[in-house]
Amino acid sequence: MQEASAQQVHQHAPPEGFIRKYVFSLDHKVIGKQYYALALVAVFMGMALSWLMRFHLIWPNSKIFGLELLSKVGAPGGVMTPEYYLSLMTMHGTLMVFFVLTNAPFAAFGNYFLPIQIGAEDMAFPRFNMMSFWTTFVAFVVLVLAFVIPDGPPISGWTAYAPLSAVGSDAGPGLGWGQNLWGISIAIFCVGSLLGSLNFIATTLDLRTKGMTLMRMPISTWAWFITSCISLLAFAVLLPACVLLILDRVAGTSFFIPAGLVVSDRLQPHAGGSPLLWQHLFWFFGHPEVYIAILPAMGIVSHVLIASIRRPLLSAKVIIYSMMSIGFLSYMVWGHHMFVSGMNPFSALMFSFPTLTITIPATIMTLIWLGSLYGAKIRITPASLFALGFISMFVSGGVSGFFLAQPSLDIVLHATYFVVGHFHMVMGVAAIFGVFAGTYFWFPKMTGRMMNEGLGKWHFWLTFAGTYCIFMPFHYLGLIGNVRRYSAFVDDFLVPLLPLHKFITIAAFVTGAAQFLFLINLIHSRFWGQEAPVNPWEATSLEWTVPSPPPFDNFGGKHPVVYHDAHQYGVKGSRGDYVMQDSPETVVPES
Amino acid sequence: MSESNLSMGAGHAAVMEESPYAIPSRKLTMWLFIISDAVTFGALLFAYGYVRTASPDWPEPFKFNPSILNVMIMTFILVTSSLTMLLAVDAAKNGDKPKTMRWLGLTMLLGTIFAGLHIREWVGLIHEGVRLFQNPWGAPLFGATFFSITGLHLLHVISGVVALSVIARGFARGRLTAGHVETVGLYWHFVDVVWMFVVPLVYLVNVAR
Numbered sequence: 001m002q003e004a005s006a007q008q009v010h011q012h013a014p015p016e017g018f019i020r021k022y023v024f025s026l027d028h029k030v031i032g033k034q035y036y037a038l039a040l041v042a043v044f045m046g047m048a049l050s051w052l053m054r055f056h057l058i059w060p061n062s063k064i065f066g067l068e069l070l071s072k073v074g075a076p077g078g079v080m081t082p083e084y085y086l087s088l089m090t091m092h093g094t095l096m097v098f099f100v101l102t103n104a105p106f107a108a109f110g111n112y113f114l115p116i117q118i119g120a121e122d123m124a125f126p127r128f129n130m131m132s133f134w135t136t137f138v139a140f141v142v143l144v145l146a147f148v149i150p151d152g153p154p155i156s157g158w159t160a161y162a163p164l165s166a167v168g169s170d171a172g173p174g175l176g177w178g179q180n181l182w183g184i185s186i187a188i189f190c191v192g193s194l195l196g197s198l199n200f201i202a203t204t205l206d207l208r209t210k211g212m213t214l215m216r217m218p219i220s221t222w223a224w225f226i227t228s229c230i231s232l233l234a235f236a237v238l239l240p241a242c243v244l245l246i247l248d249r250v251a252g253t254s255f256f257i258p259a260g261l262v263v264s265d266r267l268q269p270h271a272g273g274s275p276l277l278w279q280h281l282f283w284f285f286g287h288p289e290v291y292i293a294i295l296p297a298m299g300i301v302s303h304v305l306i307a308s309i310r311r312p313l314l315s316a317k318v319i320i321y322s323m324m325s326i327g328f329l330s331y332m333v334w335g336h337h338m339f340v341s342g343m344n345p346f347s348a349l350m351f352s353f354p355t356l357t358i359t360i361p362a363t364i365m366t367l368i369w370l371g372s373l374y375g376a377k378i379r380i381t382p383a384s385l386f387a388l389g390f391i392s393m394f395v396s397g398g399v400s401g402f403f404l405a406q407p408s409l410d411i412v413l414h415a416t417y418f419v420v421g422h423f424h425m426v427m428g429v430a431a432i433f434g435v436f437a438g439t440y441f442w443f444p445k446m447t448g449r450m451m452n453e454g455l456g457k458w459h460f461w462l463t464f465a466g467t468y469c470i471f472m473p474f475h476y477l478g479l480i481g482n483v484r485r486y487s488a489f490v491d492d493f494l495v496p497l498l499p500l501h502k503f504i505t506i507a508a509f510v511t512g513a514a515q516f517l518f519l520i521n522l523i524h525s526r527f528w529g530q531e532a533p534v535n536p537w538e539a540t541s542l543e544w545t546v547p548s549p550p551p552f553d554n555f556g557g558k559h560p561v562v563y564h565d566a567h568q569y570g571v572k573g574s575r576g577d578y579v580m581q582d583s584p585e586t587v588v589p590e591s
Numbered sequence: 592m593s594e595s596n597l598s599m600g601a602g603h604a605a606v607m608e609e610s611p612y613a614i615p616s617r618k619l620t621m622w623l624f625i626i627s628d629a630v631t632f633g634a635l636l637f638a639y640g641y642v643r644t645a646s647p648d649w650p651e652p653f654k655f656n657p658s659i660l661n662v663m664i665m666t667f668i669l670v671t672s673s674l675t676m677l678l679a680v681d682a683a684k685n686g687d688k689p690k691t692m693r694w695l696g697l698t699m700l701l702g703t704i705f706a707g708l709h710i711r712e713w714v715g716l717i718h719e720g721v722r723l724f725q726n727p728w729g730a731p732l733f734g735a736t737f738f739s740i741t742g743l744h745l746l747h748v749i750s751g752v753v754a755l756s757v758i759a760r761g762f763a764r765g766r767l768t769a770g771h772v773e774t775v776g777l778y779w780h781f782v783d784v785v786w787m788f789v790v791p792l793v794y795l796v797n798v799a800r
Contacts, residue, residue, distance in 0.1 A: 124616040194627055198620050206616040232623060236630040244638060244739070252724035253735035255638060269724075272732040277641050281634060 014552040024134070026126035027552060031133050032112030033446065035103050038133075038140060042099035043432075044519075045144075047512050049092040054505040056080045058498070060488035073173065074152045083173045085487035086155035090174075091146070093158025094182065096428065097289065098189055099140055104435045105296035106231070107136070107196055110224035112446060114200060116543040117221045119209025119560045119582075121553040124202040128195050135192035143185035146178045154179040157485070159286065162256030162278035163268075166248040170264045183246045190239035193231050200228035209542075211562035215317070216581070218541045218566035219306075222320045223299020226327045227292050233331070234288035241281035248273070279341055283334035290427050291330045294394075295323055297434020298365065301387040304437045305369060307539040308384035309376035310577055311570035314368050322361035329358045339410045348407040355405040359398070366395055381537075382456025386437035389464050390430050396468075397426025400475060415485075418478025421471045429467045436463075436518070443522075444536050448548045449529030452521050459517045466511025470504050477501075540578050541566045621774045625781045628747075632785050635743060636792055639736040650728030651797045657715070662794050665708050666786065669748075672701035673783045680776045683762065683769035691772065695759040698779065702752040709745050713738070737793060744789055747782045754778065 015021045022030060055064060063078035074084030115123055123129045146153040154174040156165040160182060169176030204225040208217070217225075244255045254270030256278040261268040302319055306312060313319060335343060335351030369391050378384055400422040403409045413419060436459075443451045478484075482494055489495060535544040542562070546554055560582040572588040573579035579587050614622075643649050653659055679694035720727045721734045758775045761767035 125620065198623050198627070201623055202616040202620045205619060206614075232627045233630050236627040237634040240631050240634045240638070240743075244635075247723065247735065247739065251735075252722075253739075254724070254732060255642065255735060270731075272646050272730045273642060274645055277638055280641070281638065284634070 024130060026122070026130055028111050028115050028123045028126065028129060029446075029550065029554075031129050032108050032110070034133050035108035035111060035136070038137060039100050039104035039108055039435075040519075040522075042095045042103070042140065044515075046092050046095040046100060047515065049088045049095070050508060051512055052080070053085060053088055053092065054508045056085055056487060057489070058502050058505045060490065070147065071152045073150060080487070082487040083155050084152060086157070086485065087153040087174050087178070089485065090155060090157050090160075090182070091143075091153045094143060094186075097158055097293070098186065099136075099143075101293035101428065101431050102193065102231075102289070103136065105300065105431055105438070106224060106227050106292060107133075107193075109220075109300060109435075109438050109442065110200060110227070110296060111196075113442065113543055114221055114224050115203060115207065116546065116550060116554050117218050117541055117566075118204060118207060118212050119542050119555065119562065120203060120207035121555060121559075123199050124207055125199050128199050132192045132195035132199065135188055135195065139185045139189035139192060142181055142188060146174070146181045149177050149181070151176050151178050154182050156182075159282060160245065160278075161282075162245070162248070162273075162275045163258070163261055163263075166245060166254075166256045166273075166275075166278070167261065167263050167268050167270070168249055170266055170268070180246065180249060183242050183249070187239055187242040187246070190235040190242065193235045194239070197228035197232040197235075200224060201232065204228075209559050209562060215320075216562055216565040218299075218303055219313075219316055219319055220296075220299040220303040223295045223302075223323060226323050227295045230288045230295070230327045230330060231292050234285045234292065237281055238285035241278065241285070244281075245278065276338070276341060276343060279338050279343075280334070283337045284331070286337060287334045288327075288330040290423075291326055293427055293431040294434075295327065297390060297431040297437075298323060300434045300438040300441075301390045302369070303541070304383045304387040304441045305372070306567050306569060307441075307537050308379045308381065308387065309372060309569075310379070311372070311376060312567040313372045316565070316567055319365055319368055322365045325361045326358060329354055329361075333358060336405060336410070339407045340414045345407070352405055352407055356402070359402060359405070362394075362398060366391065366398075379537075381440065382451070382453060382460055383437050383440035383537075385457065385460040385464075386433050386440060389460065390433040390437060392464070393425050393430040393433055393467070396472070397422055397424070397430060401426060413478055415483055416478035417474040417482045417484055420484050421474025421478060424474070425467070425471045429471065433463075436460075439522075441537065442543070443525065444532030445543055445548050445550070447526050447529070448532050449525050449527075450532050450536065451525040451529060455517055455521045459514055459521065462514035462517070463511060466507055466514060469507035470511060473500055473504055538576060538578055540564075540568050540580050542581055545580060545582055615770060617770060618774050618777070621777045625777065628781070629785070632740075632743070632788070635740050636788065639740060639792070642730075642732045642736065646730035646732060648729040649797075650726060650730060650733050651799055652726075652728050652733075653794055653797050654799050658712070659794065659798065661708060661712055662790055665705055666790055668701050668705045668708070669783050669786050672698045672705070673780050675701065676776045676779045680769070680773050683772040686769075688763065692759060692763055695755055695762075695772070699752050699755050699759070702748055702755070702779075706745060706748050706752070709741065709748075713741075733797075740789060740793055744782070744785055747785065751775075751779050751782050 015025060015027070025031060052064060052067070055062070061079060064075065064080060065078065067075040067080060068078045071084060074081055074087060111123070111129065115121070151169070152174045154160070154165065155172050156175065156179065160179070164171050165175065165179055167175070204221065244253070247253045248255050248257060252269070254273040256275055257268060257270035257273045258275065259271035261270065302313060332354040333351055335347055336355045339348045400418065404413060404419065404422060440451055440456055477497060477500065480497065482497055489498060489501065532548045534546070534548055537544070542560055545560060562581050563584050564579060564581050564587060566581055568579040568581070568587055570577060571579055573583070574585055579585060675694050675698045679691050679698060682690035682694055721737070723735050723738055725731045726734045754775050758767060758771050762772055
């Protein structure tokens with residue numbers, strides 16, 4: 001053997017002192033919690049922004065208390081300008097997609113549980129791991145700085161479409177330094193994500209404990225592994241794209257700016273570039289990013305569901321293969337975001353086919369979940385409710401994807417609320433439901449205390465009903481032709497839709513307020529919750545063999561030996577209807 | 592088995608599964624990084640192809656002397672440095688420290704000469720009036736793509752030299768193993784391979800006719 005095996009290389013001593021323990025910690029569990037905390041801050045910021053936007057849509061001329069303090073230019077006298085609406089929309093999207101949907105299901109839970117689920121004592125490269133969190137943190141700070149500068153955040157949306165994002169402050173507020181900060185932040189974020197995914201893949205392949213073959217890994221581990229393979233390639237494209245965008249803005253190049261562009265009555269000193277190039281590069285990242293958000297949620301939901309229905313899924317293997325094929329196909333479909341961009345219509349057809357093909361593995365997975373639920377005695381907990389809610393959201397949001405995948409229909413629906421409803425349900429809310437399911441499921445392990453079940457169920461029902469009230473009407477609005485990104489609907493054919501918009505706004509406020517139940521539950525349970533046993537859900541995977549919370553090196557200096565796959569439920573074991581992965585007993589199926 | 596294995600205690604190794612395909616994490620991660628970095632270069636080259644195809648007045652300024660001749664010399668130097676890198680890895684595996692240091696030193700020297708020649712070429716082009724946003728011959732994006740692609744590669748070469756020096760230092764002091772030398776060698780060869788794409792796509796298709 002040439003080298004020390006990886007398992008020994010990564011060992012390190014327990015840290016001492018506050019900074020080493022909780023700030024610049026090398027421990028994957030602390031880093032996972034740090035990611036979770038960052039996502040929590042970002043999600044409440046993003047939610048507050050959506051409240052401001054929803055309020056403005058209904059009462060465009062009303063003062064919003066305190067908004068003037070945030071931006072004097074964007075909200076003179078507390079009344080939001082249309083441009084500031086777009087600034088807030090950009091920040092809502094960027095915060096949610098990058099700092100919530102990428103960080104929470106993947107980086108936070110993946111960091112905390114992937115090493116434990118495979119029986120490792122830490123990630124393969126703890127120092128890289130720390131660096132990836134802190135680069136992500138810097139990216140967050142740089143992005144939020146855009147609120148502080150006088151011009152405010154950019155108005156170009158989370159997709160930063162060129163040439164709007166590339167020409168500079170001539171084009172509107174926030175497109176000066178605001179857009180620069182956006183580009184720098186996202187470029188830094190890419191570096192952090194790349195470091196993270198390198199680490200995840202190396203850990204999964206190299207640090208599995210004895211007996212933990214690839215097919216014995218829990219589905220959640222598989223989901224994080226596949227996700228890290230996707231993000232390894234996706235962020236590698238966004239990074240140069242952001243650098244080129246910044247070059248266009250500060251160095252006078254014109255990658256994304258065509259010749260003869262006149263903005264604000266001024267001829268732009270650029271020639272030869274193509275705005276479509278930005279869209280190609282961005283969506284080559286952007287579509288896989290959708291699966292970076294949803295695949296970990298699928299993994300978490302499968303993991304939670306199995307433990308709740310007390311029997312294996314119809315086929316865990318097929319779920320894993322479906323996730324792989326989704327990951328593979330996700331690189332061939334970026335053009336379906338560009339059907340109305342002016343791209344050659346024939347290429348639209350070429351992108352439409354693989355897009356529709358993706359619905360096959362997605363449908364297979366849904367059918368497996370539903371089929372496994374058939375006749376099952378499910379244990380109703382907040383975690384299992386959110387897992388069921390995930391399936392509901394995934395189906396409801398996914399069905400509209402069939403329509404949008406077809407260029408002829410997408411031309412009508414693309415720039416409307418139909419698309420907004422679609423991606424909020426299938427990517428946004430579904431992934432968040434996965435995070436909620438994971439939180440209610442793993443909170444006892446992460447903190448050593450149980451969450452309040454009653455409060456959790458209230459949280460679920462309010463959120464579940466609330467999100468349907470918000471996003472289902474979006475589809476209807478879009479079909480009528482309600483265009484997106486308008487800051488107000490006055491004096492045109494959209495005025496009759498205002499009552500529906502009012503209903504959505506009220507639903508958004510109620511649903512948002514329900515999230516404070518979750519926050520209260522988190523904080524209260526963390527300090528005053530009931531003490532959690534080692535294995536409160538009677539689940540089989542390795543994280544439930546270690547104390548709650550796990551010690552510094554997870555397994556107390558030992559390494560578990562794995563004898564079964566992660567889904568030994570509905571069997572006769574010494575503890576009941578399940579057999580732990582590290583238990584050497586033979587499995588007897590219950591007749 | 593290497594020394595760090597012994598110092599960590601062989602106790603755990605007994606119960607751990609061997610890593611699949613017998614690739615240690617460090618090397619695996621370098622391969623993964625190479626894949627990801629290749630995609631980054633791929634994205635840049637794609638962008639270059641995109642704007643080049645879309646520009647009717649794309650300049651083709653490179654004459655045999657000095658440009659292509661210079662590129663041939665640079666290519667020769669970089670490929671040779673890959674060979675010396677191989678020899679360094681080989682020496683390191685045989686535990687021959689002085690020989691390893693010699694080959695690593697030569698690799699770094701060749702890398703530095705490559706960077707020097709490249710910077711000289713850049714300075715020459717800048718004197719001819721090539722900028723990120725304009726050039727005397729045609730489509731202004733010529734300069735932008737040229738400098739960003741070769742610049743990214745140059746950055747890789749320079750960081751490679753720095754990485755080599757760090758590894759060489761650690762290896763000389765016995766802190767790092769032959770595995771480290773091999774891993775940084777992978778990176779060095781990758782930088783070489785990327786250059787094999789840059790030469791035809793950036794230089795040879797833009798030869799003056």
